Amino acid sequence: MADTPAGRGRWLTGWNPEDEDAWHQGGHRIARRNLILSVLSEHIGFSVWTLWSVLVLFLSPGIGFGFDPGQKFLLVATPTVVGSLLRLPYSYAVTRFGGRNWTVFATGILLVPTLLALYFVQRPGTPFWVFLAIGAVAGVGGGNFASSMTNITAFYPQRHQGWALGLNAGGGNLGVAAVQLIGLAVISVAGNTHPSYVAAVYLPLIVLIALLAAWKMDNVDAVRADPGAQREAVRHRDTWWISLLYVGTFGSFIGYGFAFGLVLQNEFGATPLEAVGYTFLGPLLGSFSRPLGGRLADRLGGARVTLWTFLGMGAGTAVLVVAAGLHSFGLLVAGFTALFVLSGIGNGSTYKMIPAVFAKAAEDEITSGHDAHGAFARARRLSGAVIAIAGAIGGLGGAAINLAFKLSYADGSGSGTPAFFAFLAYYALCVAVIRAVYLRRRPAGSGDPAGTAREVSHV
Template identity: 75%
Template sequence: MSHSPTAPARDPRTVPPTKTPSGRGHRLTGWDPEDEAAWEAGGKRVARRNLVMSVLSEHVGFSVWSMWSVLVLFMSPRTGHDFSAGQKFLLVLVPTLVGALLRLPYSYAVTRFGGRNWTVFASVVLFVPTTLALYFVHRPGTPLWVFLLIGATAGVGGGNFASSMTNITAFYPQRYQGWALGLNAGGGNLGVAVVQLVGLLVISTAGDTHPAYVAAVYLPLIALCAVLAALFMDNIDTLRPQPGVQREAARHTDTWWISLLYIGTFGSFIGYGFAFGIILQSQFGSTPLQAAQLTFLGPLLGSLSRPLGGWLADRWGGARVTLATYLGLAAGTVGLLVASARHSLELFLAGFTALFVLSGLGNGSTYKMIPAVFARKAQRDVTDGGDAAEAFARARRLSGAVIAIAGAIGALGGAGINLTFRTSYSAFGSGEAAFWTFLGFYALCVLVVRSVYLPAERDETGTRA
């Protein structure tokens, strides 16, 4: 079992944080999750309540973000939207890209306006892409550029992830962050599977000519999330803008190595989640109903495996779990190449399901590596004579900044996957060239984990990997 170093406990006589009224809503003062006495005296209940509300909001955000992966299944000559496979890949590429670009400003915004306040706003703004989709998606002859603009507005759902993760990082002590971040992100990731289940329900009951029903389901859910966040979430005084912290994080090599790894894990999850249905229609001739029946399972299992990845990383170390994940992703990609060559739908489904599960595990373990890496740096500073409180406070600030940067870059990996698929299908009529590209990237990530992070983790625990 590996244990990441943590800051020393503070005076056990410290009282737990108290909620005080404020003109800007609920505010927690004196919040310090590393204070074990305050944590046990009530802090963990406060953190759990905010975590539940955060998961709900992020979940709906992910559903809105990935809604176009479902809506494209309805687009056919029957609905007046005769788009090619390449155009459909473009439709799912745009919200992925915009969601990635919004993650850094969303991460900053939660420190500027408060976790509760920003979650309410981030929920309310989801009305824009959902209402636009509801109005236009059932109008035959709507040009592609209109759908691309509407898809771009859906990117706000992808930004929710960054603000949510930055907020929850501040609520939990370092020793529980693998579990808490994994649960928060996994619950959000479930939105990809749930919106696909909604699409399946619509197609199986109303047919494949009513895509507006999918958007209509989410309007009351968005309102519910905004109300619950306003009633039950809190702002905390310790979550505030840190001038220059992202620039400082950008100077650390670890920021970019971990971002590279997150491209391969989260980029795979969101990229495959957006593209899977289009691939089934293009490569295997699946009908909208057949595609909808199959697309939800992979994202569902990948979402559920994310907290498990965080838990395994808490127990065995993030580098070990991430390395095993990338070896599995490489093996699963080889399976997809074999399935494509044999035109075997069964083998293809098995390979894709494995990729979703493994990417979910890797999402959890890679994010766990972030606080662990900077906690090790803080411990070295303390060993060299630095002040413990200052060193670990700096580590926490940097961890939050790197989580935001890695989250944004990882989401860009999803856009890269869809762009690679679009190029592969446009040029060769199949996804084999894309799979070879992904296999090479996974091999690179194996080398990074093996050479950069595994030795440090092995030295920390005193055991062999």
């Protein structure tokens, strides 16, 4: 592994983290440095992406905004959709421009939606379409996830990717809780009439992290993929099975992160202070649980961990149905908090499945006589492409959750129960997919007389 200055930035040439000698001689330190800065950039990206989950709680008639619940759910769904759609081009941008170079750009551009929010959120009478447009621009923060994950996949050996990807994504997911904590601090200190203060906090942080990324990060030549990598990835059915599962895990995490405060306001008439005071805990715990999901998947297998996660999420959703029926504030908060934790674990375990599936494919190619280095290099490129595709589709699941709530509350009943039943049905579908596709008993006479469950992947 060599750190070679070239052109506009540093490029690591001949990078191969699977080389254990080179890894222990210094490769792990390079990977760790890039991981830390990647986490910081992604963290700020998530905060800007979910900024409107907090700002929307301020938009009340008391400060000149009279938006109804349907408009508010649409507003928080907008950055979710845009951020999800940007994940594919953001992931490809890393392979085109380099991880360091793209991280600097992707961090710096966060200034645009932050400055727009800072200006317009304090202007009473601003038309709703203006806020929709600003929310759409904030979607750039959601794109950071795909570029960051694609980049970090290239830095770490397959045996450590569950932990590294979980830590990278978990640190980014903490941005959801962080922006809500900042919102809580602003409401507690300055009241609920100064939402611009929330956006103002992020301006110096964006500049600082962009400068640190330019100073300390590296580009990796191994991450450069041919333009057909994503086209090749879409031909693998595992891409679509894993994407379906990621809709259930990450879609739940980000969708609930945007919607939780609005649900409390619509179900119980919570004030902005009450809503933000309860909504930060779930995303916080869910962010910390994501690396745990990756670590458990490293040890037990991603499919097994994901299966148990969806079973738990089904139970948590049943708690929400009961809480809505009893009109129990405490039970609803407890149910949502459990769902955040479980979705965080599932995020880590589902993403661990991606490199595992393609590593297995590479092993099969080697067994058939193919070159080992080429097979694993191809597996890495495809893993990066699938991470982008699954991330984009999973993020759209978050928009679907907010739209489900919008429809649920549109009938004037003031209850999210119809949406909860829809989520429960989807989690049941995910359980069925995991059991049928990735966990099944070997047929009798296959060399496994005990008939124990085995993880299988079809590539």
